[in-house]
Amino acid sequence: MKEGKIIKVSGPLVVANGMEDANIQDVCHVGTDRLIGEIIEMRGDEASIQVYEETSGIGPGDPVISSGEPLSVELGPGLIASMFDGIQRPLDTFMKLANSDFLVKGVETVALERETEWTFKPTVAVGDQVVAGDIIGEVPETKVISHKIMVPYGVKGTVKSIEEGTFKVEDTVYVLETEDGDKAFNMIQKWPVRRGRPIAEKLNPKEPMMTGQRVVDTFFPVVKGGAAAVPGPFGAGKTVVQHQIAKWGDAEIVIYVGCGERGNEMTDVLNEFPELIDPKTGESIMERTVLIANTSNMPVAAREASIYTGITIAEYFRDMGYSVAIMADSTSRWAEALREMSGRLEEMPGDEGYPAYLGSRIAEYYERAGKAISLGQQGREGSVTAIGAVSPPGGDISEPVTQSTLRIVKVFWGLDATLAQQRHFPSINWLNSYSLYLTEVGDYLNEAVDPSWAAMVQEAMTILQEEANLDEIVRLVGIDSLSEKDRLTLEVAKSIREDYLQQNAFDDVDTFTSREKQFLMLRLILAFRSISLRALDLGAYLDEVLEGTIELRDRIARSKYIPEAEISKIEQIQKDLQVKVEEIIEKGGLQHD
Amino acid sequence: MYKKIGIVGDKDSILPFMALGLEVVAVTNEMEARIGIDRLAKEAYPVIFVTEPVAQMVPETIKRYDNVAIPGIILIPSNQGTLGIGKERIRENVEKAVGQNIL
Ligand SMILES: Nc1ncnc2c1ncn2[C@@H]1O[C@H](COP(=O)(O)OP(=O)(O)O)[C@@H](O)[C@H]1O
Ligand SMILES: [Mg+2]
Numbered sequence: 024m025k026e027g028k029i030i031k032v033s034g035p036l037v038v039a040n041g042m043e044d045a046n047i048q049d050v051c052h053v054g055t056d057r058l059i060g061e062i063i064e065m066r067g068d069e070a071s072i073q074v075y076e077e078t079s080g081i082g083p084g085d086p087v088i089s090s091g092e093p094l095s096v097e098l099g100p101g102l103i104a105s106m107f108d109g110i111q112r113p114l115d116t117f118m119k120l121a122n123s124d125f126l127v128k129g130v131e132t133v134a135l136e137r138e139t140e141w142t143f144k145p146t147v148a149v150g151d152q153v154v155a156g157d158i159i160g161e162v163p164e165t166k167v168i169s170h171k172i173m174v175p176y177g178v179k180g181t182v183k184s185i186e187e188g189t190f191k192v193e194d195t196v197y198v199l200e201t202e203d204g205d206k207a208f209n210m211i212q213k214w215p216v217r218r219g220r221p222i223a224e225k226l227n228p229k230e231p232m233m234t235g236q237r238v239v240d241t242f243f244p245v246v247k248g249g250a251a252a253v254p255g256p257f258g259a260g261k262t263v264v265q266h267q268i269a270k271w272g273d274a275e276i277v278i279y280v281g282c283g284e285r286g287n288e289m290t291d292v293l294n295e296f297p298e299l300i301d302p303k304t305g306e307s308i309m310e311r312t313v314l315i316a317n318t319s320n321m322p323v324a325a326r327e328a329s330i331y332t333g334i335t336i337a338e339y340f341r342d343m344g345y346s347v348a349i350m351a352d353s354t355s356r357w358a359e360a361l362r363e364m365s366g367r368l369e370e371m372p373g374d375e376g377y378p379a380y381l382g383s384r385i386a387e388y389y390e391r392a393g394k395a396i397s398l399g400q401q402g403r404e405g406s407v408t409a410i411g412a413v414s415p416p417g418g419d420i421s422e423p424v425t426q427s428t429l430r431i432v433k434v435f436w437g438l439d440a441t442l443a444q445q446r447h448f449p450s451i452n453w454l455n456s457y458s459l460y461l462t463e464v465g466d467y468l469n470e471a472v473d474p475s476w477a478a479m480v481q482e483a484m485t486i487l488q489e490e491a492n493l494d495e496i497v498r499l500v501g502i503d504s505l506s507e508k509d510r511l512t513l514e515v516a517k518s519i520r521e522d523y524l525q526q527n528a529f530d531d532v533d534t535f536t537s538r539e540k541q542f543l544m545l546r547l548i549l550a551f552r553s554i555s556l557r558a559l560d561l562g563a564y565l566d567e568v569l570e571g572t573i574e575l576r577d578r579i580a581r582s583k584y585i586p587e588a589e590i591s592k593i594e595q596i597q598k599d600l601q602v603k604v605e606e607i608i609e610k611g612g613l614q615h616d
Numbered sequence: 617m618y619k620k621i622g623i624v625g626d627k628d629s630i631l632p633f634m635a636l637g638l639e640v641v642a643v644t645n646e647m648e649a650r651i652g653i654d655r656l657a658k659e660a661y662p663v664i665f666v667t668e669p670v671a672q673m674v675p676e677t678i679k680r681y682d683n684v685a686i687p688g689i690i691l692i693p694s695n696q697g698t699l700g701i702g703k704e705r706i707r708e709n710v711e712k713a714v715g716q717n718i719l
Contacts, residue, residue, distance in 0.1 A: 503683035562654055564680065 027070065027087040029054070035074050035324040036367040037087070042070035045089035048217060052088045054081035059110060061094050061328070064368055073364050075110050075325040093215040096332055097134040098339045099192050100141045100162045100170045100210055103276075104309045106293065107134065109317040109329030135211060140189045143172070143196055143210070147182050154179040156223075156342065156398025159197055162210070165310040167301070168276065171343040172196065173399070175212045176221060212339075216331035220338040222395040223402045231464040232348065232408050235271035235535035236264070238451045238524045241480055241545060243458040245434045247274070247346045248394030248406035251458075252428045255438025256418030259450050262288055263528050264436065265350045265412055267449075270299050270308055271535045274348035274408060276340045277312045280333040283326045283356025286318035302535065302587075319356070327360040334391045337407045341395065344403030349392075353412040354385070358424045374423040382427040389431045433459035447525055453487050472542050479545055483519050486552070490516035507565040508556070514569065515552040522580045523548060532584050543593040544582055550597050551579060554604045561608050571607040575600050622656035622687075624649060625667030629694040638665075646673045653677050657687050667694040668701050682709075 027039040037053055037060060045051070045062055051072050053060045058081065060074035072087065096111045106114045111134040145160040153159060157174045159182070164170035180201035190196050195207040214220060228248030233240055245251045255261045262284065269277045269292075281289040297309045304310070313336055317329040330351050337349040351357070358381060365378035373379040392409035396402035411432070415422045418440050420429075429435055435457050442450035458464075465477030489512050493505065502510070523544060527533045536544070555568050569576075578596050585592050620639060623630050627642040634640045639661065641652040649670045654677065656664050664687045671678050671691050681689050691702030711717050 506684070507680075562651060564676065566676070 027068075027089070029081065029083050029085045029087060030069070032078055032082055033367045034363070035078060035322055036364060037072045037074050037078060037081070038069060039072060039087040040069045042087065042089065043068040045070055045091070048093045048215075049089045050092055050094050051090065053078075054085040054087075056081065060087075060324075062089070063364065071368055073324040073327065075322060075328065077322055093217065094328060094331075095213045095215045096335050098212045098214055098336065099135050099172075100164050101135040101139060101192060102313050102336060102339075103165050103168055103170075104312065105136075106289075106314040106316060107332065108321065109282075109315065109325035109327075109332060111315075111332050114316060135192050137191060137193060140191055141170075141210070142188075143190050144187050145185045145197070147185065149182050149184060151182045152180075153182060153199065154398070154400055156402070157400055158343070159185065166306045167304045167310045168345075172210055173212075173342060174199075175208070176214075176398070178206070178208075180206070214335055214339070216328065216335045219391045220335065220342060221398060222342075223398050224396040226394040226396060226404065228394040228406060228460075229463045229467060231460070231467055232346070233273045233538055234268045235537065236267055236449060237526050237536050237541055237544070238449055238453070239268075239436065240536075240538060241523075241541055242453060242461075242484065243434060243436055243451065243456050244460055244464040245408060245410070245458065246394075246460045246464065247408055248392065249434060249460055250389045250392045250409045250411075250432040251434035251436060252411050252413055252425070252432045253436045253438060254413040254415055254420050254425045254428070255443075255450065256440045257414065259418070259438035259440055259443045260448055261412040261414065261438060262352055264438070264449055264451075265352045265410065266292065266295075267528050267534070268348065268410060269312065269350050270296070271302070272348050272408075273303060273346075275311060275345040276337070276347040277308070278315065278333045278337045278347065278349040279312060280315045280317075280329055280349065280351040282315075282317050282329050282351055282353060283319050283323075283360070284352055288352075289314070289316040289318055302537075323360045323363055326357055327364065330354065330357050330388060334388060334407070334409070337409075338391060341405035341407045342397040342403070344397065344405045346406045346408070348408045348410065351409070351411045353414045354388075354428065355412075355414040355424050358385070377423050381423055382430070385424070385427045386431045389428070447520070448528065449524075449526060451524075453484075453520075453524060454491060468538065472538050475546075476542065479542075479549055482549055483523075483545060486512055486516050487519060507559055510565055511552065511555055511559065511568075515548065518548050518551065518576070518579060522583065526583070530584070532586050535587075536583070537587055537590075540585075540587060540590045540593070543590055547579055547582060547593055547597050547600075551576070551600060554601060558604050558608050563604075563608050567607055568604065572600065572603060575603055620659075620661050621663045621665070622661040623665040623692075624652045624656065625665075625670050625692075625694060629667050629696075630665075633665075643670060649674045650677045653681075653689070657681060660686065662686050663688050663690060665690050665692050667692055668699040669694050669696070671701065672699070 027042040031038040058076040060072040062070045064071040141162045158171040160172045162170040180199035183198040183200045185197040192210045228246040231244045317326045337347045394406040437452045437456045439452040468476040622639040624641045643649045
């Protein structure tokens, strides 16, 4: 391909002429260092290229060569447990090659480790007809993930040869007889990151993704194949929420994209994740995790690519039939990268300097989430759940990135600076957050956990809303003006907030709560309400009930620290509570009705 | 609209009020007093007279209705003469309402 010449360098944006052969979205090598960039605009023979590496030291006159290919990722065994940068360069090998923690310019690496030997086991036989999306064999990639080798998009034919054995990713593992003659395939597929991988059929997601986080699972659940946004000001707990879901969510594969946030946060991930055990498999959670890091000390433009790289890998595993969750922290940094490039391109700015296409870019990303049936003769059901942190400046969610995100996602976990200051974590505001999947998930958990699940969730939510109204009255005319029933509502609401919603991510037991334990805990708190209401009806005074149950209420408060293996203890608290309140009623000499 | 009035106290003090059409609840001990007052409150008697000695037995119950509009609990002397606590209550409540002791 013809070589172009740089005519202008402006930060991460390079303009080159003599590029008439190149196309928009082509990957280019820029300058003598061969920095990696992508064409984002073409005007005549002038190409505007966003460069994914530091551009200092290159200048007008330097060469630019287009590769003629769009920015793509390599898909195949070796993805899991790896850490990549925004354009899928493996960070550990990268650090070894460049001998530095920071990206050194122009170091060429390959995404998938070439030397590893994988055990491949065919699942089709010679003579079988296969089409794109069919699984032709499996590689046990980690202890918990079997990597399915699929026929690439656009290919179909008859298996001519296939063998069991150990192979490197570039070795030929099977040959197909196609209309255009015999074709040999290895275990690598390439896919352009900006294009969603095709599916056979989109499905309506219904099954909840359990995260082990009580406020999320109970009140604002997300489904497998759904999308959720976590907006919140600095320090409100966005990163902790994302880490918690990455650690405890019941997705089979997790893609964690650290995008423009503090570098040491990714170091935390690297240190912590390998030591955490997935409760479902008993293995380290790294055995199902892919990390993509583009922290604030890396070039801006690569951030822009990182979320596409992430979601493409997510779709690839979805096609194998897995449930995948992708976390992006934070999409605001990604949007800022978009804004910076747009500014340098001198495009007409929209709201707050963001380009006019911000909303459609955000939508394009989240629309790649979903539950789907894959291509292939036996389509598999898989899902991609997308959870994006948003960092609105000053916590003001009326800004464009949050608003564009909320227009498309169906779950909103609004983190609240005031709650975070009060150390109420996760600081998800229960009054303004929402999940449009609540009904579906309610139906699902009524079946899976207990028929009273959805009604209980509704009751608890109503109590919290009543509390907000009563608080208003108390502010105006004081607590004395409330009836005993209202005062009981306040007590129960406090218990829901403190004993249920608050969850310490750093406590060994509290960090994760199974849905069974969530059910028992919530039922216990609501039982306190119904038992107390009955006592009031029978003539007991609220103060008597509260005084008589001090010790029991303390046990309710500590029920979150009861290990999963001993959750029957929660039922015992409920029985003891019942007995105790009977005593209070009897002591008052009041009659049962 | 006809509003009911209740009265709680020892039998000798309150029986005469029966003739006036009041709902009379005669009590002899703490438990009966409590149940009696709470019952009248629950049945929405807007005014409940309670004799001073009975009120002294169940301060918690009297306090319960301090800050609610209905029922109004009014302490009256028993047939043994006044203990002064009814008046004291009125004084306290007036002070709370207008901000100073005007009685
Ligand atoms: N669930 C939680 N349990 C305990 N502490 C939390 C929790 N969530 C957040 N925190 C505290 O808040 C701090 C800031 O959280 P972080 O996720 O880094 O905020 P953000 O990413 O929004 O800037 C954490 O370092 C931690 O101390
Ligand atoms: Mg953060």
